[in-house]
Amino acid sequence: xxxxxxxxxxxxxxxxxxxxxxxxxxxxxxxxxxxxxxxxxxxxxxxxxxxxxxxxxxxxxxxxxxxxxxxxxxxxxxxxxxxxxxxxxxxxxxxxxxxxxxxxxxxxxxxxxxxxxxxxxxxxxxxxxxxxxxxxxxxxxxxxxxxxxxxxxxxxxxxxxxxxxxxxxxxxxxxxxxxxxxxxxxxxxxxxxxxxxxxxxxxxxxxxxxxxxxxxxxxxxxxxxxxxxxxxxxxxxxxxxxxxxxxxxxxxxxxxxxxxxxxxxxxxxxxxxxxxxxxxxxxxxxxxxxxxxxxxxxxxxxxxxxxxxxxxxxxxxxxxxxxxxxxxxxxxxxxxxxxxxxxxxxxxxxxxxxxxxxxxxxxxxxxxxxxxxxxxxxxxxxxxxxxxxxxxxxxxxxxxxxxxxxxxxxxxxxxxxxxxxxxxxxxxxxxxxxxxxxxxxxxxxxxxxxxxxxxxxxxxxxxxxxxxxxxxxxxxxxxxxxxxxxxxxxxxxxxxxxxxxxxxxxxxxxxxxxxxxxxxxxxxxxxxxxxxxxxxxxxxxxxxxxxxxxxxxxxxxxxxxxxxxxxxxxxxxxxxxxxxxxxxxxxxxxxxxxxxxxxxxxxxxxxxxxxxxxxxxxxxxxxxxxxxxxxxxxxxxxxxxxxxxxxxxxxxxxxxxxxxxxxxxxxxxxxxxxxxxxxxxxxxxxxxxxxxxxxxxxxxxxxxxxxxxxxxxxxxxxxxxxxxxxxxxxxxxxxxxxxxxxxxxxxxxxxxxxxxxxxxxxxxxxxxxxxxxxxxxxxxxxxxxxxxxxxxxxxxxxxxxxxxxxxxxxxxxxxxxxxxxxxxxxxxxxxxxxxxxxxxxxxxxxxxxxxxxxxxxxxxxxxxxxxxxxxxxxxxxxxxxxxxxxxxxxxxxxxxxxxxxxxxxxxxxxxxxxxxxxxxxxxxxxxxxxxxxxxxxxxxxxxxxxxxxxxxxxxxxxxxxxxxxxx
Numbered sequence: 001x002x003x004x005x006x007x008x009x010x011x012x013x014x015x016x017x018x019x020x021x022x023x024x025x026x027x028x029x030x031x032x033x034x035x036x037x038x039x040x041x042x043x044x045x046x047x048x049x050x051x052x053x054x055x056x057x058x059x060x061x062x063x064x065x066x067x068x069x070x071x072x073x074x075x076x077x078x079x080x081x082x083x084x085x086x087x088x089x090x091x092x093x094x095x096x097x098x099x100x101x102x103x104x105x106x107x108x109x110x111x112x113x114x115x116x117x118x119x120x121x122x123x124x125x126x127x128x129x130x131x132x133x134x135x136x137x138x139x140x141x142x143x144x145x146x147x148x149x150x151x152x153x154x155x156x157x158x159x160x161x162x163x164x165x166x167x168x169x170x171x172x173x174x175x176x177x178x179x180x181x182x183x184x185x186x187x188x189x190x191x192x193x194x195x196x197x198x199x200x201x202x203x204x205x206x207x208x209x210x211x212x213x214x215x216x217x218x219x220x221x222x223x224x225x226x227x228x229x230x231x232x233x234x235x236x237x238x239x240x241x242x243x244x245x246x247x248x249x250x251x252x253x254x255x256x257x258x259x260x261x262x263x264x265x266x267x268x269x270x271x272x273x274x275x276x277x278x279x280x281x282x283x284x285x286x287x288x289x290x291x292x293x294x295x296x297x298x299x300x301x302x303x304x305x306x307x308x309x310x311x312x313x314x315x316x317x318x319x320x321x322x323x324x325x326x327x328x329x330x331x332x333x334x335x336x337x338x339x340x341x342x343x344x345x346x347x348x349x350x351x352x353x354x355x356x357x358x359x360x361x362x363x364x365x366x367x368x369x370x371x372x373x374x375x376x377x378x379x380x381x382x383x384x385x386x387x388x389x390x391x392x393x394x395x396x397x398x399x400x401x402x403x404x405x406x407x408x409x410x411x412x413x414x415x416x417x418x419x420x421x422x423x424x425x426x427x428x429x430x431x432x433x434x435x436x437x438x439x440x441x442x443x444x445x446x447x448x449x450x451x452x453x454x455x456x457x458x459x460x461x462x463x464x465x466x467x468x469x470x471x472x473x474x475x476x477x478x479x480x481x482x483x484x485x486x487x488x489x490x491x492x493x494x495x496x497x498x499x500x501x502x503x504x505x506x507x508x509x510x511x512x513x514x515x516x517x518x519x520x521x522x523x524x525x526x527x528x529x530x531x532x533x534x535x536x537x538x539x540x541x542x543x544x545x546x547x548x549x550x551x552x553x554x555x556x557x558x559x560x561x562x563x564x565x566x567x568x569x570x571x572x573x574x575x576x577x578x579x580x581x582x583x584x585x586x587x588x589x590x591x592x593x594x595x596x597x598x599x600x601x602x603x604x605x606x607x608x609x610x611x612x613x614x615x616x617x618x619x620x621x622x623x624x625x626x627x628x629x630x631x632x633x634x635x636x637x638x639x640x641x642x643x644x645x646x647x648x649x650x651x652x653x654x655x656x657x658x659x660x661x662x663x664x665x666x667x668x669x670x671x672x673x674x675x676x677x678x679x680x681x682x683x684x685x686x687x688x689x690x691x692x693x694x695x696x697x698x699x700x701x702x703x704x705x706x707x708x709x710x711x712x713x714x715x716x717x718x719x720x721x722x723x724x725x726x727x728x729x730x731x732x733x734x735x736x737x738x739x740x741x742x743x744x745x746x747x748x749x750x751x752x753x754x755x756x757x758x759x760x761x762x763x764x765x766x767x768x769x770x771x772x773x774x775x776x777x778x779x780x781x782x783x784x785x786x787x788x789x790x791x792x793x794x795x796x797x798x799x800x801x802x803x804x805x806x807x808x809x810x811x812x813x814x815x816x817x818x819x820x821x822x823x824x825x826x827x828x829x830x831x832x833x834x835x836x837x838x839x840x841x842x843x844x845x846x847x848x849x850x851x852x853x854x855x856x857x858x859x860x861x862x863x864x865x866x867x868x869x870x871x872x873x874x875x876x877x878x879x880x881x882x883x884x885x886x887x888x889x890x891x892x893x894x895x896x897x898x899x900x901x902x903x904x905x906x907x908x909x910x911x912x913x914x915x916x917x918x919x920x921x922x923x924x925x926x927x928x929x930x931x932x933x934x935x936x937x938x939x940x941x942x943x944x945x946x947x948x949x950x951x952x953x954x955x956x957x958x959x960x961x962x963x964x965x966x967x
Contacts, residue, residue, distance in 0.1 A: 373449025427469035431522040436529035451541045474605045481512035498612035517637040542584035543577040599645040603652040628752040660756040668763035684797040687734040691717030706747035736804035757822045765833045799895035802848040857911040874942035882946035889950045898952040927964040
């Protein structure tokens with residue numbers, strides 16, 4: 001075998017081993033080699049495949065822009081499996097050029113040596129029919145097709161094609177009708193021939209049929225030689241052609257003449273066969289002589305035309321050569337130079353791009369050193385785009401893309417680390433630092449970088465850092481309070497921090513709580529500032545916040561900073577949209593949730609401080625003033641946090657509510673017991689009004705609010721006889737003054753503890769009911785006779801009670817309005833309790849008025865039962881009645897107001913006239929102008945004149961005719 005033949009053989013086996021990999025293995029088949037090239041020497045860019053099988057990862061046979069998947073497989077089969085590239089790829093380039101120069105131009109022509117190594121179907125280790133019909137195939141392997149193409153592959157129903165009609169018997173009817181006559185004729189002839197053969201007649205009566213039969217007999221003799229299975233190596237065929245058995249028999253008979261005769265017969269037989277063939281060929285030539293001579297004539301004409309064509313081609317080539325030398329060559333040279341210049345320009349442009357890309361990494365380092373993360377990320381993205389498009393296939397930059405990708409990951413880690421460090425520094429600054437954001441510019445740069453990378457986990461990072469800072473701040477504040485407390489020995493008390501905190505007294509603990517609230521508010525305000533900055537940054541990144549341009553007229557560069565709601569950003573003409581609207585909405589929602597969570601966590605830490613201090617019942621032992629002060633501190637902190645996040649946090653408020661309920665219960669029990677004790681000792685005599693109570697009422701009238709006034713330092717103020725309310729005097733007992741003060745205290749408690757308003761309303765209504773019911777029991781029910789030892793329940797006692805009830809009723813609408821202002825909307829139906837209390841008080845007042853009228857009526861009835869119409873006039877009965885009315889007037893004059901007093905006496909007069917009318921009817925005295933009528937008129941004139949002497953009752957009785965009306 002020659003050298004070239006050996007190279008060709010090696011080229012045919014190029015798929016046996018990879019010529020690029022250093023430690024490549026031998027492949028069993030071209031398919032394994034093709035899969036190896038796809039896995040290790042192919043890159044996918046977009047939807048295209050680029051072959052990298054060759055020196056320096058560049059395949060000279062495939063375009064750099066890549067091809068489709070199918071074209072890539074065709075390329076591998078054509079250029080790397082069935083070519084000599086695999087053998088030449090390891091040969092140096094100079095050697096390849098040398099060998100190519102000596103290789104003939106027809107090296108791609110079929111070569112029996114090289115083609116024997118090409119893969120064919122016979123090289124397959126197993127074929128598809130053998131695989132499908134394998135008797136050893138187990139049942140679980142029957143899904144040969146379905147496991148790849150789905151279950152529907154095997155059971156799919158093949159629908160009939162609309163383009164191929166269904167063929168039925170009706171389509172052959174026309175043909176059968178057409179051939180039916182011929183078939184019948186043929187059958188008759190065939191039947192006749194059979195009958196003649198059976199009867200011994202000549203089957204072929206005509207000469208034509210005899211010739212046909214003779215030709216068939218001759219052809220049967222040579223049929224063996226024209227058979228496709230004719231092979232003299234076959235003993236049977238050889239013996240048939242050369243009957244050696246006959247020759248051997250003649251030879252065994254030792255008859256020389258017979259032997260020569262057998263050989264001669266065999267030779268003649270074969271000669272006869274040859275004559276038959278020659279005769280048949282001559283017959284065919286004689287039959288086709290016209291066509292033969294026509295072909296010879298056509299051949300001569302073709303030769304002439306070919307000669308003419310060759311001459312024409314020669315002249316054409318000479319003309320083309322002249323055109324090429326004189327016209328086309330220079331023009332083509334101009335085009336070639338223009339193309340070369342364009343190529344040089346493109347090369348120069350690409351080299352400039354390569355130079356700029358070469359400076360990418362130093363530029364990125366410089367940008368990162370200045371915290372310009374978004375600029376570095378944009379530069380990486382631009383460089384990656386240039387590498388994938390303009391510089392695709394440049395071998396010197398083959399690693400730059402992965403380096404930039406790693407650098408982008410590094411920037412992500414830097415952003416996360418710098419953000420965590422920045423947030424930690426911001427939140428852990430001393431609380432005395434009044435600056436909300438110390439590193440605002442750096443924070444803004446980091447935020448823009450993270451938004452550029454669509455990394456939104458910075459919200460969770462800030463939330464966790466804020467939780468940690470809040471927890472540490474509360475703990476540090478408690479530690480400092482415990483350390484500076486003078487009466488707390490933190491060294492000897494080795495318990496937990498909560499145990500040490502419980503040793504603080506109320507002023508120390510309140511100061512601690514105030515410091516906790518103040519320090520937490522500092523952190524919450526910093527969180528709010530961060531929320532505002534992030535909101536502005538996200539708005540700018542989403543294109544929601546438009547930043548106006550303000551360029552310097554000389555330099556044309558940004559020269560100012562535009563201040564948004566929370567931060568300052570450089571002025572630019574156009575801000576790239578870094579995030580979508582959906583991401584913008586999501587980040588906004590996360591930011592609000594973060595602020596809510598931070599405020600709620602601050603409340604939770606305060607709740608732990610409260611719960612730790614309340615374990616020993618400390619909060620339940622607080623006085624009203626102390627608890628109110630605590631409540632005010634907590635409500636102020638809750639309101640401040642609500643301003644920070646815009647939502648109420650309920651955890652601290654819930655603890656306060658629980659303590660407030662306990663406080664309200666104790667607050668109510670103290671005042672209820674005190675009121676009951678005072679009522680049990682009340683003698684129902686008019687009491688002087690201390691200046692303190694008058695100042696309280698004046699404060700209420702002046703300010704319109706039911707709150708406690710500041711204590712006066714004027715000690716010269718003397719008590720007054722009556723309580724003056726908006727110009728109206730109230731003669732009262734001491735108990736109702738205490739009740740009015742208690743009502744104001746309840747209202748003041750509502751102001752201090754708004755969350756306890758429903759409970760306080762219920763308690764105050766209960767207190768008012770207690771006062772009303774106990775007053776009724778003591779006076780109307782005469783319970784005061786046994787409790788305080790009163791001899792009788794006088795009209796003055798009743799009048800004082802009525803006036804006290806009226807005083808309470810006077811302030812009930814103000815109390816209702818006060819609670820209505822603070823009461824939650826869902827509890828607004830509780831205000832109806834005030835209306836019911838006012839009705840109960842009014843009914844009680846009316847009952848007292850009725851009691852006063854009944855006393856006067858009983859007194860008059862006792863006197864009228866003895867009345868006789870006789871002289872002297874005025875009668876003793878009327879004198880006694882008028883005297884008793886004067887005493888009643890004297891008792892009520894300083895207690896009840898003039899309108900009420902006149903109203904009571906009008907009712908007394910009506911009752912008296914009714915009693916007198918009945919008495920006169922009983923006595924039979926009529927208004928007939930008689931002597932008895934005159935006497936009665938004289939008494940009535942005396943009765944009516946007696947009212948003119950009573951203050952406020954002048955002219956009360958003007959009509960005495962009612963006495964004559966029989967009721």
